[in-house]
Amino acid sequence: MSEHIFTGSANDIKIPLKVVIARLGFKGMEKIPNEFEVLFERAERILRESAKPCAISKDFPVEESTGNILKLRDLTLTGNFVRKFLRDSTLITFILATIGHEVDEEIEKAHRTGDELLSYFIDGIASELVEYWVRYVDGILRREKKNMVGSMRISPGYGDIDMRLNQWIVKNLDGSRIGVDVIEDSWILVPRKSISAMIGWKRS
Amino acid sequence: MKNRWEIRKLLEERVLLLDGAYGTEFIRMGLEDDKPSESLNLENPDMVYKLQRSYVEAGSDILLTNTFSAIPHKLDELGYGDKFEDIVRMAVKIAKRASNGKALIFGDCGPTGVLPRPMGKGDFDFYYDNYRRIVEVFLDEGVDGIIFETFSDILELKTAVMVVRDLSKDIFLIAHLTFDENGRTLTGSDPMNFAITFGNLDVDVLGINCSLGPEDMLPVFQELSKYHDGFLSVEPNAGNPIIVDGKIIYPESPEDFAKHVDSFWEYGANIIGGCCGSGPDHIKLMRKVLGYRPPNERKVKRIFSITSPSKVVKFDKFVVIGERINPSGRKKLWNKILEKDADFLKKEALEQITSGADVIDVNFGVESSVDWDFAVDLISELPYSCDSPLSLDVQELELLERMMRVYPGNPLINSSTSDERELERKLELLKKYGGMLVVLAMKKNIPKDAKERIEAVMDAIKFAKDNNVDPKERFIFDPVVIPVGVSREAVFEILKTIEWLAREGYRTTLGLSNISFGLPNRSYYHSAFLVLAIERGLSSAIMNPLDNNLMENMRAVLRLIGKLDLPKGRRKPNEDSKILDVILSGKKDELLKIVDELLKNHDPLEVVENHLKPAMEMIGDMYDRGDIFLPQLILSSQTVKPAFELVETKMKGGKLNLGKFVVATVKGDIHDIGKNIVSAVVKSSGFEVIDLGKDVPSEKIVEVIEKEKPIALGLSAMTTTTAPKIREVSTLMKEKRLNVPIIVGGATLNDKLAKDLGADYYAKNATDVVRILKNILKGLNELHQNNGGRNCTV
Numbered sequence: 001m002s003e004h005i006f007t008g009s010a011n012d013i014k015i016p017l018k019v020v021i022a023r024l025g026f027k028g029m030e031k032i033p034n035e036f037e038v039l040f041e042r043a044e045r046i047l048r049e050s051a052k053p054c055a056i057s058k059d060f061p062v063e064e065s066t067g068n069i070l071k072l073r074d075l076t077l078t079g080n081f082v083r084k085f086l087r088d089s090t091l092i093t094f095i096l097a098t099i100g101h102e103v104d105e106e107i108e109k110a111h112r113t114g115d116e117l118l119s120y121f122i123d124g125i126a127s128e129l130v131e132y133w134v135r136y137v138d139g140i141l142r143r144e145k146k147n148m149v150g151s152m153r154i155s156p157g158y159g160d161i162d163m164r165l166n167q168w169i170v171k172n173l174d175g176s177r178i179g180v181d182v183i184e185d186s187w188i189l190v191p192r193k194s195i196s197a198m199i200g201w202k203r204s
Numbered sequence: 205m206k207n208r209w210e211i212r213k214l215l216e217e218r219v220l221l222l223d224g225a226y227g228t229e230f231i232r233m234g235l236e237d238d239k240p241s242e243s244l245n246l247e248n249p250d251m252v253y254k255l256q257r258s259y260v261e262a263g264s265d266i267l268l269t270n271t272f273s274a275i276p277h278k279l280d281e282l283g284y285g286d287k288f289e290d291i292v293r294m295a296v297k298i299a300k301r302a303s304n305g306k307a308l309i310f311g312d313c314g315p316t317g318v319l320p321r322p323m324g325k326g327d328f329d330f331y332y333d334n335y336r337r338i339v340e341v342f343l344d345e346g347v348d349g350i351i352f353e354t355f356s357d358i359l360e361l362k363t364a365v366m367v368v369r370d371l372s373k374d375i376f377l378i379a380h381l382t383f384d385e386n387g388r389t390l391t392g393s394d395p396m397n398f399a400i401t402f403g404n405l406d407v408d409v410l411g412i413n414c415s416l417g418p419e420d421m422l423p424v425f426q427e428l429s430k431y432h433d434g435f436l437s438v439e440p441n442a443g444n445p446i447i448v449d450g451k452i453i454y455p456e457s458p459e460d461f462a463k464h465v466d467s468f469w470e471y472g473a474n475i476i477g478g479c480c481g482s483g484p485d486h487i488k489l490m491r492k493v494l495g496y497r498p499p500n501e502r503k504v505k506r507i508f509s510i511t512s513p514s515k516v517v518k519f520d521k522f523v524v525i526g527e528r529i530n531p532s533g534r535k536k537l538w539n540k541i542l543e544k545d546a547d548f549l550k551k552e553a554l555e556q557i558t559s560g561a562d563v564i565d566v567n568f569g570v571e572s573s574v575d576w577d578f579a580v581d582l583i584s585e586l587p588y589s590c591d592s593p594l595s596l597d598v599q600e601l602e603l604l605e606r607m608m609r610v611y612p613g614n615p616l617i618n619s620s621t622s623d624e625r626e627l628e629r630k631l632e633l634l635k636k637y638g639g640m641l642v643v644l645a646m647k648k649n650i651p652k653d654a655k656e657r658i659e660a661v662m663d664a665i666k667f668a669k670d671n672n673v674d675p676k677e678r679f680i681f682d683p684v685v686i687p688v689g690v691s692r693e694a695v696f697e698i699l700k701t702i703e704w705l706a707r708e709g710y711r712t713t714l715g716l717s718n719i720s721f722g723l724p725n726r727s728y729y730h731s732a733f734l735v736l737a738i739e740r741g742l743s744s745a746i747m748n749p750l751d752n753n754l755m756e757n758m759r760a761v762l763r764l765i766g767k768l769d770l771p772k773g774r775r776k777p778n779e780d781s782k783i784l785d786v787i788l789s790g791k792k793d794e795l796l797k798i799v800d801e802l803l804k805n806h807d808p809l810e811v812v813e814n815h816l817k818p819a820m821e822m823i824g825d826m827y828d829r830g831d832i833f834l835p836q837l838i839l840s841s842q843t844v845k846p847a848f849e850l851v852e853t854k855m856k857g858g859k860l861n862l863g864k865f866v867v868a869t870v871k872g873d874i875h876d877i878g879k880n881i882v883s884a885v886v887k888s889s890g891f892e893v894i895d896l897g898k899d900v901p902s903e904k905i906v907e908v909i910e911k912e913k914p915i916a917l918g919l920s921a922m923t924t925t926t927a928p929k930i931r932e933v934s935t936l937m938k939e940k941r942l943n944v945p946i947i948v949g950g951a952t953l954n955d956k957l958a959k960d961l962g963a964d965y966y967a968k969n970a971t972d973v974v975r976i977l978k979n980i981l982k983g984l985n986e987l988h989q990n991n992g993g994r995n996c997t998v
Binding site: 026085139149187 | 422790871875899925972
């Protein structure tokens with residue numbers, strides 16, 4: 001079972017400006033409106049200084065695959081999305097990625113001091129930062145597995161994929177190594193800017 | 205060779221990969237600048253084969269023929285006109301050899317480069333002739349499909365589609381427009397317009413290509429995906445071109461380009477490829493990322509609307525259809541029609557638009573006396589000149605069909621009776637050319653009463669459904685207006701019919717001026733009848749927009765029943781609009797100075813009621829209308845907060861409070877940005893907010909409710925796993941007989957789910973919460989008054 005731990009620098013993660021503009025709610029704008037530019041730059045600086053991107057990926061062979069049921073070591077995956085995306089996979093890579101606790105603290109700090117807009121900006125840009133961090137990790141995995149065809153990357157909570165899977169992922173990838181935990185009952189990941197995902201692989 | 209239905213089935217199973225660019229790749233491979241890429245089909249077929257072979261090896265599912273500019277008109281201009289047929293036939297042969305059965309072959313066809321009149325010299329016949337010639341060769345050579353790409357005008361693309369469907373019903377067809385960064389084509393169409401106009405035509409896939417790199421194209425594609433429920437395709441450029449050493453370079457690397465595949469898939473792309481600057485390496489990496497995944501599921505908004513190239517008129521608001529282009533009783537107009545004075549008619553249209561018409565009805569009077577070529581050309585050009593959709597008020601079926609063929613958009617067809625024979629012919633046209641149909645609530649004879657009208661409507665509905673046309677999506681019913689001078693009873697029967705149609709969810713229109721035929725002072729009757737009809741649910745009227753009395757009455761009734769915003773400025777803060785500007789631009793200190801000055805001469809409560817509250821209400825309205833962005837709403841809330849605090853220091857009780865609002869993010873949920881925004885906006889509207897934070901246990905929430913007795917509780921739950929906590933809170937509150945309304949919000953919630961979980965209200969955003977709180981407050985005040993001013997508990 002191959003496993004990787006990735007660490008990165010927030011400054012190296014490129015997020016298209018268009019994406020951030022849309023995320024922050026500036027519908028149809030080409031750039032951040034002038035009156036928000038200073039605050040936006042401040043939010044981005046705080047975020048990039050506080051974010052600590054890291055991730056774990058781990059491969060699990062599929063032991064049994066019938067219709068829309070995939071059996072791994074101690075895990076059974078089932079449902080429409082499993083059938084649509086992971087059918088015929090011989091290997092599943094699970095990914096757990098985060099940009100760290102300090103980002104949560106900065107969002108919270110701005111909220112506590114009454115600067116809701118700063119809090120909202122950091123939160124919005126952070127959502128994209130963690131997404132593009134996972135895309136970076138995803139790209140490395142696909143380049144490594146040159147001889148295999150990878151599925152779309154899918155996450156718990158997406159379609160009919162059970163959020164409870166987060167608990168299994170955090171446990172089996174030992175999320176504590178990168179500071180990721182899961183909230184009991186709601187299966188939401190902590191820190192809040194964390195993503196869990198899986199990619200199914202078949203022979204090309 | 206696969207037929208149309210086999211390819212459609214394949215698209216339901218998985219997303220297909222197109223190839224990349226040809227022109228830019230050929231230049232990279234050594235094509236001389238002055239030669240068209242298509243000349244290579246005859247002069248250097250190996251170069252074409254080599255490029256196409258590398259696309260197949262990179263994993264393309266679809267290979268386009270090297271014929272983008274092989275339109276007769278273009279090849280004529282390039283000096284290759286006599287070789288047109290050989291170039292196209294050879295292109296298909298090379299593509300088939302390169303594919304060797306591994307990829308589908310689609311005949312590729314770009315625009316003529318000639319804009320339609322009045323901007324250019326193109327017209328329907330010119331376009332039709334060019335596309336007919338190339339499509340005939342494609343079909344003869346046995347391509348699997350045809351793609352029209354990089355078109356910048358609705359009429360040209362629609363004509364190309366007409367050609368294909370005139371020649372074959374079984375060939376797979378893709379239609380693409382190209383948009384600029386602002387999401388508009390060269391002739392002004394936006395993606396919503398594209399989806400509406402072509403969604404009603406017999407096309408398999410709609411898509412976008414060229415002009416933009418993937419990052420800029422994504423929001424435009426997202427817009428198309430929102431409104432088109434059929435298959436979608438996309439081919440971005442490899443970034444925005446830059447000039448290096450005098451050469452155009454597309455800078456996006458295969459790695460950067462392929463990163464966007466997920467985003468396009470997410471928004472529903474069924475076919476993904478590359479346009480200018482993309483090559484086999486881009487396609488290879490895209491194949492890797494795309495894999496063989498099925499298409500994403502998505503929700504699509506259906507919009508009842510008609511279009512011109514640059515305007516979409518939606519029927520969710522009252523629609524004014526200008527009646528003035530109708531020679532009945534207008535001798536001068538009739539003479540101008542006979543003189544073929546297009547400029548006069550365009551002026552008539554523009555005058556109505558500037559007076560408030562949304563759509564222009566065009567009626568040529570005695571059609572047998574009119575030059576049909578003139579009439580058809582006018583219908584093709586007028587939507588470009590007046591920027592508005594047309595209602596084709598035409599009796600002769602043959603003339604109507606000619607007009608529908610050349611109309612650049614989705615027109616309104618006025619009209620058909622409910623008689624099956626007439627309806628059948630009009631439905632055929634509707635299916636072939638698109639458009640919405642006005643259906644009269646009558647068969648052969650004028651109906652006597654509402655019963656007869658409704659019977660005719662029901663027959664038309666059944667007939668439409670039997671013919672696979674959804675009447676709710678394509679019909680507007682006209683209850684048939686009879687002059688009040690003929691029958692006063694008819695007025696009530698018409699109104700009853702409108703009421704029934706509105707209740708059943710159908711759109712309605714009527715010829716307003718008919719009501720007053722033969723009466724003096726007609727304008728008053730028009731206004732009065734329109735008010736009655738709008739109140740019964742009328743959704744549009746064919747009327748005179750130049751009649752100011754009529755238009756003002758219409759606006760007034762629409763405002764009274766809440767279907768039109770109150771005039772801007774009416775609720776502006778009393779002092780001036782400066783407060784609004786200061787709040788919107790986040791100038792806290794300046795606002796404090798203004799408020800301080802006001803407090804010197806006014807009671808604190810007056811400052812709130814006449815200045816701060818109206819300003820915040822206007823800002824809320826502006827946000828709801830989309831005039832300002834969410835960050836501006838948050839900034840305004842932050843800015844006004846110290847001003848409220850300053851007012852409070854001057855109040856006798858020391859507290860400004862419309863009512864208490866308790867808000868929390870439920871247990872297990874740590875996503876609190878939405879809740880924080882709600883908290884800030886509600887506070888800035890004068891309410892006292894008790895924010896319990898995130899991940900709050902249900903028992904704790906109920907405990908606070910019991911102690912604080914707020915007017916409402918707001919709960920935020922972001923995920924499906926935390927939403928059930930709302931029910932837990934609601935149940936606990938019921939057990940303790942705490943009758944406090946619960947307002948909920950969050951990404952996974954909606955109105956129905958909110959009710960199922962025991963909440964009283966669902967709010968989609970912060971301004972919604974404020975609105976709900978005000979309604980709750982209003983209800984409480986009324987209850988308080990009804991109780992004779994005694995205290996009432998909540």
